[in-house]
Amino acid sequence: MQALVWKRSDLRESSRLITLWTRDRGRLGVLGKGAHRHNSALLGKIDFLNELDVQLSGRSVPLFRRVKLVHEPRPLRAPERYWLACHLARLFDACLVQEHPDPELFDLGLGAFRLAERSPLSTLPQITAGIELKLLRQLGSLPELDRCSDCGREGSELRIEPNGALRCPAHASPRADRISAQALQRARTLIESRGRDLPGLPDDPAQGELIARLRSWLHAGLEVGLPFRALALRA
Numbered sequence: 001m002q003a004l005v006w007k008r009s010d011l012r013e014s015s016r017l018i019t020l021w022t023r024d025r026g027r028l029g030v031l032g033k034g035a036h037r038h039n040s041a042l043l044g045k046i047d048f049l050n051e052l053d054v055q056l057s058g059r060s061v062p063l064f065r066r067v068k069l070v071h072e073p074r075p076l077r078a079p080e081r082y083w084l085a086c087h088l089a090r091l092f093d094a095c096l097v098q099e100h101p102d103p104e105l106f107d108l109g110l111g112a113f114r115l116a117e118r119s120p121l122s123t124l125p126q127i128t129a130g131i132e133l134k135l136l137r138q139l140g141s142l143p144e145l146d147r148c149s150d151c152g153r154e155g156s157e158l159r160i161e162p163n164g165a166l167r168c169p170a171h172a173s174p175r176a177d178r179i180s181a182q183a184l185q186r187a188r189t190l191i192e193s194r195g196r197d198l199p200g201l202p203d204d205p206a207q208g209e210l211i212a213r214l215r216s217w218l219h220a221g222l223e224v225g226l227p228f229r230a231l232a233l234r235a
Helices: 079-093 103-118 121-139 181-192 195-200 207-222
Strands: 002-011 015-022 026-032 051-057 063-071
Touching (some): 002 026, 002 103, 015 051, 015 103, 026 063, 079 103, 079 121, 103 121, 121 207, 181 207
Antiparallel strands (some): 002 015, 002 051, 015 026
């Protein structure tokens, strides 16, 4: 079974509880008996975001029956990439339901971490924005980017509300801010591009505005804090 090491915590003197994000079973906790021992089969395998091939046994609290390390994302240990990995993990964790599989979400997450690991540092901001947009779209939490959410009017003079809704001037509240047509077009470009193509997209002057506006959509769609986002976008 394909899995990412998601979290881990100590349990008694020699064991650990490891949270996995799996493609087939969603997020689940697994007991790593004897994980602290010097001869444990888990040594070097249960670090954050390691990709594993596992077999489990037991029902209430599964145990590892077999663990194979498939990939260790060493570049994500560097600070510039580590903060992005933490930010992405925070976003995806907000979408996971215990033991509820979502293969499409897993594939998006796995692809996101691989991009964070392998892409040039200068491209990490647009990768961040692209993954955030794709995640929101997959969750159904992204507003339509070319029309007012109230009347359906299309136009280039849309306003963005504090809750992320897009409205035309006639329906926007006094608290709404203008969002440029260029920023919305950049959002569409990032969404429509394949993940592997995100690092190669040309620079866009509107990207900074889009990244700032994305905070409203993320807060509205996921309802979580974003403590690592600013650090992730420093690259």
